[in-house]
Amino acid sequence: MAFVFGALGLCASPRAQDVSLEMTISASQVTLDEIVELVITVKGVQKNLPTPNITGLDDFTISSQGQSQNVSIVNGVVEKSVMLTFELTPKKAGTFRIGPSQMTIGSAVYHSNVVTLTVGAAPPPAASSQAKDLFLEAVIDKKNPYVGEQVTLRVRFFRAVNLLSQPEYTPPKTTDFWSETIEAQRNYYENLSGRRYLVTEITTALFPTRPGEVEIGQTALEVMAQTSTQQRKKRDPFSDPFFNFGGLSRGETVRLRSRPIQLTVRALPTEKKPSDFSGAVGQYSFEATCDKRTVEVNSPVSVSLVIEGRGNVKTLPSPALPELPDFRVYAGSTSEKMSTQDGRIGGHKIFEQVFIPRREGQLEIPSSRFVYFDPAKSQYITVATKPISITASGSGQGSFAESPFTPPSGAAIGSDMRTIRYIKKNPGRLRPTAYVILLDPLFIALNVFPALAILGAVVIRRRRDRLGSDLAYARARGAARQAKKRLSTAAKVAHTSTADQFFGEIRLAVFSYVADKRNISQHGMTLDDVCLALAQAGFTESEIEACRALVSKAEYARYAAGVIAQTEIDQALRDAEALLVHIMEANIV
Amino acid sequence: MIGVTATFCLVAPARAELETDAFTRGNAHYDSLRYDSAIAAYESAMREGAESSALYYNVGNAYFEKRDLGRAILYYLRAQRIDPGDPDIRDNLAFARRFVKLQMTGVELNPVTDALRAVTTPWSLTAWAWLASACLLALGGVIVWRILLRRGGFLIHTLFGVTSALAVVAVTLVTFKYRVEFAAPRAVVVLDDIPVRARPAESAAVEFRAAAGLEVEILEESAGFALALFENKRRGWTPADAIERL
Numbered sequence: 001m002a003f004v005f006g007a008l009g010l011c012a013s014p015r016a017q018d019v020s021l022e023m024t025i026s027a028s029q030v031t032l033d034e035i036v037e038l039v040i041t042v043k044g045v046q047k048n049l050p051t052p053n054i055t056g057l058d059d060f061t062i063s064s065q066g067q068s069q070n071v072s073i074v075n076g077v078v079e080k081s082v083m084l085t086f087e088l089t090p091k092k093a094g095t096f097r098i099g100p101s102q103m104t105i106g107s108a109v110y111h112s113n114v115v116t117l118t119v120g121a122a123p124p125p126a127a128s129s130q131a132k133d134l135f136l137e138a139v140i141d142k143k144n145p146y147v148g149e150q151v152t153l154r155v156r157f158f159r160a161v162n163l164l165s166q167p168e169y170t171p172p173k174t175t176d177f178w179s180e181t182i183e184a185q186r187n188y189y190e191n192l193s194g195r196r197y198l199v200t201e202i203t204t205a206l207f208p209t210r211p212g213e214v215e216i217g218q219t220a221l222e223v224m225a226q227t228s229t230q231q232r233k234k235r236d237p238f239s240d241p242f243f244n245f246g247g248l249s250r251g252e253t254v255r256l257r258s259r260p261i262q263l264t265v266r267a268l269p270t271e272k273k274p275s276d277f278s279g280a281v282g283q284y285s286f287e288a289t290c291d292k293r294t295v296e297v298n299s300p301v302s303v304s305l306v307i308e309g310r311g312n313v314k315t316l317p318s319p320a321l322p323e324l325p326d327f328r329v330y331a332g333s334t335s336e337k338m339s340t341q342d343g344r345i346g347g348h349k350i351f352e353q354v355f356i357p358r359r360e361g362q363l364e365i366p367s368s369r370f371v372y373f374d375p376a377k378s379q380y381i382t383v384a385t386k387p388i389s390i391t392a393s394g395s396g397q398g399s400f401a402e403s404p405f406t407p408p409s410g411a412a413i414g415s416d417m418r419t420i421r422y423i424k425k426n427p428g429r430l431r432p433t434a435y436v437i438l439l440d441p442l443f444i445a446l447n448v449f450p451a452l453a454i455l456g457a458v459v460i461r462r463r464r465d466r467l468g469s470d471l472a473y474a475r476a477r478g479a480a481r482q483a484k485k486r487l488s489t490a491a492k493v494a495h496t497s498t499a500d501q502f503f504g505e506i507r508l509a510v511f512s513y514v515a516d517k518r519n520i521s522q523h524g525m526t527l528d529d530v531c532l533a534l535a536q537a538g539f540t541e542s543e544i545e546a547c548r549a550l551v552s553k554a555e556y557a558r559y560a561a562g563v564i565a566q567t568e569i570d571q572a573l574r575d576a577e578a579l580l581v582h583i584m585e586a587n588i589v
Numbered sequence: 590m591i592g593v594t595a596t597f598c599l600v601a602p603a604r605a606e607l608e609t610d611a612f613t614r615g616n617a618h619y620d621s622l623r624y625d626s627a628i629a630a631y632e633s634a635m636r637e638g639a640e641s642s643a644l645y646y647n648v649g650n651a652y653f654e655k656r657d658l659g660r661a662i663l664y665y666l667r668a669q670r671i672d673p674g675d676p677d678i679r680d681n682l683a684f685a686r687r688f689v690k691l692q693m694t695g696v697e698l699n700p701v702t703d704a705l706r707a708v709t710t711p712w713s714l715t716a717w718a719w720l721a722s723a724c725l726l727a728l729g730g731v732i733v734w735r736i737l738l739r740r741g742g743f744l745i746h747t748l749f750g751v752t753s754a755l756a757v758v759a760v761t762l763v764t765f766k767y768r769v770e771f772a773a774p775r776a777v778v779v780l781d782d783i784p785v786r787a788r789p790a791e792s793a794a795v796e797f798r799a800a801a802g803l804e805v806e807i808l809e810e811s812a813g814f815a816l817a818l819f820e821n822k823r824r825g826w827t828p829a830d831a832i833e834r835l
Contacts, residue, residue, distance in 0.1 A: 300620070356620065420650055420680075420681045420685070421677045421681050422650075423616060423619055423646070423647040423650050423651075424643035424677070425616060427608070427609055427641050427643050427644055428641040428642055428644075428672075429641060430608050430609075430634075430639040431639065431640060431641065432638055432639065432640070433635060433639065433640045434640070436714070437714060437715045438714070438718055438763070443718065446722055447722055447725060449726070449729070450725050450726055450728065450729025450730075450732075451729070453729050453730075453733050454732050454733060454736070456733075457733040457736040457737050458736060461736050461737060
């Protein structure tokens with residue numbers, strides 16, 4: 001049979017005598033677990049290649065194909081060529097003739113040479129691993145499962161050398177399976193033929209979806225790894241880079257592939273197949289529970305139908321219920337939980353149903369049947385729930401239509417819902433109609449806050465910067481605080497210490513405030529300077545005189561503390577406080 | 590001011606109680622198959638100025654049972670706008686849509702819009718808005734920290750980069766969500782077999798006929814007609830009373 005490849009490009013019109021086809025393979029002898037690369041080189045044409053036919057590929061699987069172009073100039077002659085590359089995986093052992101490949105360009109037909117490939121049997125894993133630093137294997141636990149029965153696929157990556165890059169893993173194609181990952185990755189060590197390997201294992205549960213011959217595709221992995229030679233070199237003192245004289249030891253890129261796995265999937269038996277079997281395979285239990293047994297007519301009862309066991313619970317269909325004239329039935333929510341036990345997928349699936357009694361009296365929700373196929377026993381099993389008795393009181397009104405609509409002609413409903421889900425009993429959080437959070441003043445304020453915070457931070461930062469760099473500014477800003485501090489000290493010592501200390505603080509409070517505001521030293525200041533500053537700030541003559549009197553008294557008291565009465569000290573404190581408050585309100589510069 | 594606050598505090602719980610009573614009354618009517626009465630009760634709760642996803646969902650159910658497919662879809666969409674993650678709303682909307690007599694499909698969406706829609710669909714505008722606020726607060730915090738402490742280096746730059754990117758993404762998604770769900774005037778055809786005309790006039794040629802339940806975007810309104818953009822990008826003038834805004 002000729003293997004037909006897809007069209008590869010647009011047309012060109014090369015001269016017929018310039019075109020030639022050559023076919024090569026990467027190895028003439030391989031084993032069954034190896035991949036061989038087939039290259040067809042078409043010289044004399046670079047694009048617009050027609051469809052080539054290659055004979056002799058019946059016993060191979062084409063895993064990938066690619067195309068590359070090459071232009072070379074030798075002695076001024078331009079030579080164009082296209083290389084078509086195919087990766088072939090042998091299906092069986094033997095000697096095979098591949099080719100010739102045939103290509104029609106214009107009106108001329110071109111043929112390539114023929115290559116011969118000998119495929120030997122795959123060595124046992126232990127033997128093969130002895131020679132290999134890295135290898136990949138994919139194994140399954142059963143070769144002929146039933147449709148829907150779990151097949152466990154284990155992909156194992158063995159390595160006895162260091163990896164120099166992250167492995168690029170391509171999982172196998174599982175077109176004819178429903179797939180569930182059991183264990184994403186597990187690492188452990190294993191000894192094979194005296195060699196210790198680090199094994200990375202990925203376990204997947206596969207459920208065949210059709211009977212017949214099906215295939216689990218090949219698994220691929222590409223990684224850069226250190227070779228054994230390089231490992232040995234590491235222990236060799238003369239393999240030091242100093243002695244290597246520019247030699248590179250970057251490892252090599254290794255492309256590993258597992259062989260595709262063929263399975264024969266058995267169809268489920270047709271004899272003794274119950275009419276209500278809907279495809280469930282595994283081992284399951286089935287039970288029903290309800291939230292209440294006594295209810296008023298037209299009030300809902302919630303019934304949970306629970307299917308639990310081993311198998312693909314995700315695909316379990318809703319259990320069938322017979323027609324119930326006494327109830328309106330609404331489909332409720334469906335929930336499922338998957339779990340793994342001893343490498344087998346299982347879990348439970350809960351189907352909620354809402355039953356609303358239509359009449360009063362002793363009503364019964366009949367038992368519901370669930371049929372599954374047990375692959376271990378190779379037979380169909382039927383399990384059923386127990387009937388549920390409901391006592392309905394009161395009287396119902398109106399009539400009920402199960403489905404108010406009929407679907408448009410030709411439209412598929414495509415789900416297991418027979419009608420809408422039931423109403424909600426709780427109104428939830430009521431909010432103003434047409435509420436849009438973006439227009440909520442609280443929300444707007446919250447979002448303005450970061451901008452204000454940034455603005456505030458900028459202001460604080462600039463103030464701090466100025467305080468650090470501008471001494472006049474810093475002194476002026478701190479003048480009031482310093483003056484208040486001195487007044488506070490004066491108030492403390494007014495009754496506990498000597499009058500000279502008290503008046504010293506009073507004088508200092510006034511002088512230091514004016515000095516800080518004007519950014520001059522207080523030590524060189526005189527009372528006249530203070531009075532001048534007050535005059536410039538717009539103080540009246542009487543206010544300036546009051547200040548002069550206070551400061552004069554303070555200077556006098558420092559040298560005649562003994563003659564100052566306590567009442568005068570108290571009065572001086574009050575005068576000083578009033579004066580400073582007044583000064584602080586004025587703009588002294 | 591205190592008086593107003595006190596009045597609000599007294600009135601607000603009383604109003605909430607009224608709304609809840611109307612909701613419960615609506616449910617009782619629904620269970621008794623009196624769908625018109627149920628809708629009236631639910632609408633009285635809405636007239637009080639309240640909405641919730643459950644309220645809209647129940648109204649949608651009542652309209653569905655009343656065989657008013659257009660309004661059922663309208664209320665499911667309103668419910669979904671408040672609570673996009675509710676599986677009951679999602680399932681009932683999907684179920685109701687299957688009964689729409691005319692399916693407007695066949696036009697590929699803009700891939701960017703499609704991707705943004707896919708990302709924003711699982712959460713409501715409120716949830717996205719809170720997320721964006723949190724990102725903005727975090728970004729503000731990082732900037733304030735940077736300004737006040739004069740900190741530089743890898744950590745602060747990384748935090749600034751991450752929070753800036755998150756804030757930009759979140760604000761973009763919020764803007765998109767708001768534009769799609771609130772700024773663009775969306776509506777649902779609530780009457781069946783509606784003529785869609787080339788011009789806003791009764792005498793204009795009928796281009797095609799719309800079915801109840803179709804979702805549209807209103808582009809323009811004129812003389813009792815609305816220029817509706819359908820999901821398959823077809824457009825035409827429909828009677829204004831045949832569509833209801835979301």
